[in-house]
Amino acid sequence: MFDWLSIVQICVIGIIVYVFYVNLIKNTSSEKLVRGLVGLGALWALSFILPWVHLNLLGRFLHWIALLLSMGLIVIFQPELRKFLALMGNIKGLKNAISAFWQSEKNLSAKQKSIDEIVKAVSYMSEKHTGALIAFLEETDDGVIERYGTRLDAIISSELLLTLFFNKTPLHDGAVIIADNRIVYAGAILPLSQNQLQWKYGTRHRAALGMSELSQATILVVSEETGDISFAEKGSIKKYDDLKKVRSKLEKLLIKK
Secondary structure (H helix, E strand, O other): OOOOOHHHHHHHHHHHHHHHHHHHHHHOOHHHHHHHHHHHHHHHHHHHHHHHOOHHHHHHHHHHHHHOOOHHHHHOHHHHHHHHHHHOOOOOHHHHHHHHHHHHHHHHHHHHHHHHHHHHHHHHHHHHHHOEEEEEOOHHHHHHOOHHHHHHHEEEEEEEEHHHHHOOOOOOOOOOEEOOOEEEEEEEEEEOOOOOOOOOOOOOHHHOOOOOHHHOEEEEEEOOOOOEEHHHHHHHOEEEHHHHHHHHHHHHHHOOO
């Protein structure tokens, strides 16, 4: 007797078979073999069902037909069977594809966690008027930095960021460099912009703007005087009043939407 759990399991099996067929069998030389196997399976099933409705003679006839076809299957579908077995032997490729997808999901999860940590740290520093300078680096931006500071190669965490920008630590005046979802350097010195800036912008903003003028990097700045959060990129600087917008900007930077 079927219950709802049995129906769910049948649906799941059906979906798995369908996905397997569409991705690995359809439009290949093994498609004929699979269709033959499905037809043979249906014939076997019918040979067992017919006796239940008292069609014994017809059921036995189909049984013998199915048996003969099964015995001749290797001869009839020998080329397709060989290719099908070769396809099944390539299951390693499918495993690698699944592994790559899983790794991609893990990387996405790690980047989302990094964004949470950065937003948490930036929110606190903005509230406490703690100055901060965080550069999100591209590979082509390496030669622009004047001095890299101290190499860390650490996981991004709000605690580490708050420690690095605490005004009693020796690295707080420089920039934190983030690349490949890691805190790579702390205390880095960025090139200052030579352009005239408004009076409200200090050295951190000049450094952020200077870095953005000479590279593809995007630089986040927290003002020590006002607590304002800004992003500098492509030679311009823009203030972000909403933490939701800050998060959205970080998602575009780290997840590359």
